[in-house]
Amino acid sequence: MTQLANRIDSAAPASPKPAAAARASGPFCGLIDAVLVHEPVLEILPGAVSIDIANAIWTWVRRDLCPDIFAPEALANGVPAAADVEAAMPEILARMKAGMAQGQADAEGQRRLSAQLGKDAAREQLPTVLLALRNRALLAKAQAFGKATNSITDETALGTAMQAMPLQDPPVAALVFHAAVGQVAHPARLTMAAIKLAGAATEVSVRRVGLGPLIDAYIAHAQNQLRHFQVNGPFADVDLVCRSLERFNRLVRALTGYLEFQRGSHATAVLSTITKNVSDRLEPRLKEVVTDLNQAMRRRENTDRLDTDKLLTAVGGIYLLAAVRDCRDSLALNTVFEQAWNQSGQALEIHIQRNMELFKANPEDTNTMARLDAVIQMAQVRFSPEYAETLKRARQAVERRS
Structure with a gap:
């Protein structure tokens, strides 16, 4: 495997500092x-x-x-x-x-x-x-409750646990639900349990039984993902962006996918504003995906030079594009996404074919090998693992013949 491929595969967020040091x-x-x-x-x-x-x-x-x-x-x-x-x-x-x-x-x-x-x-x-x-001690208990819900699938059991929250004290309930939701991996489960308690899948019904803080907590945590959607430069933490986008999608879909909101609802107005801000931050990067891909694959006629930064940016762009595809129901990016998705597929096919031919002609060219490794990795994300595996076998066959 090339040095670039090793660099791309190992490009992951730095380990966080120990909790005690960060909290101090x-x-x-x-x-x-x-x-x-x-x-x-x-x-x-x-x-x-x-x-x-x-x-x-x-x-x-x-x-x-x-x-x-x-x-x-x-x-x-x-x-x-x-x-x-x-x-x-x-x-x-x-x-x-x-x-x-x-x-x-x-x-x-x-x-x-x-x-x-x-x-x-x-x-x-x-x-x-x-x-x-x-209520700091109660916040710690709420976080423990949030973690515990990840292993509880029974809606009745979840509903019983939520009813034990301080629902009669809305300010405290708001704090407790916010602390709990930060640890919840599957927010839709709590929504379904809340709907069962409310007897109807509407925001009004859920708020009427005192579970409005759950809705507010989802929106607050969705908004809290905004800080991660800065995707600039070759060393932007695309993995963090994709994880945050998935989290944003889960939180938003836990509301809009299960609850009916009244026209003019404050919650939908806030969600709309947050969605627009997320989309506005991602849109410029999506528009650059194909350009970055083409620049990363560009060869210099006389003295070829591998632009590793551009390759990293191109690979990150394809990963981001795939994440947007999985989360587009919670975004306002349909037109931009469709264009980037289709054009990136076409461009990737061209670069796969071109680099495979160059590799067959000169298997010892390290720049060609690095570009081929990169397009195979992108093909795995953009098309399928099976297609990428076929390309890997074709590359190995060329290596054996050489």
Whole structure:
């Protein structure tokens, strides 16, 4: 196998940092990570807190409310850790409650608090952050529940478990469902269980039985995938984009594929906005797939040079195209996708034939071998594994004859 093929096959996301190290630098040292979402946040949904806002509140707590608690000399290692925050949590909550009350007393108090936090949105989400901190143990249990649902297929059992949620307290329920959905691999199962409890497959019915936070959590998590859809450059993490696109599709289809929404529903309006943003981010890359493929396969007449970056980009584009095909029911890309899909198939057939002929003529040409490896990998994704296997056998036959 060529150096390029090895490079392509091993191109995977770097291993994430250990959880403890990653959490230590986050707001409140990771104690409310389960309800945090990343920018861009197009719509603030119940139970979800922007990580930027959480960081602003965390800075306010450490700098203005608790400088004595978080002074370097008061901490074991000079910087706050989750254990330090947990130990001081009763006092932190008391000071946050007092600071929030003072900031809500009058217009001047609101202005001052917004200035301390750096933005009005942080002041508005301060009650949600305070509630999340008070219920941090419940968030951990909700995450465990979310993981457990992945092995439960019985709708009645799922419905019984969901009824044990704090449905009578909507703000807490919103936090709990958001934390749980982050661990759910098959969101459609919870939707079907909710429909069974509601007795009808409509958004109104599901919200009427107190399960509206489930719908909001799906939308919030779908929106949270937006940050991953930046597909620029040869070293863009296409694998991450494809996984996020699959997750986005599962969440959206768990709603639109099972529930009937009323005309003018706020949920459908938000979903429409998120879908448009996802599609707008992917569309330019889809339009470049065929161009990237042709440039990657281009040979220089006098001094041929292998453009490995272009080859990686071309392979990534085909993988992305296949992911969009599987998720297009949740996207607004039908016209662009159809054009890219058809043209990429035609271009790939031409390049397969051309590179196979060149390989037969000169099996020792490493550039031709690298391009042939790449088009076979793309053929496996664009056409089928069986077709790719046929091409591999043809290549091996040429190698044996040489």
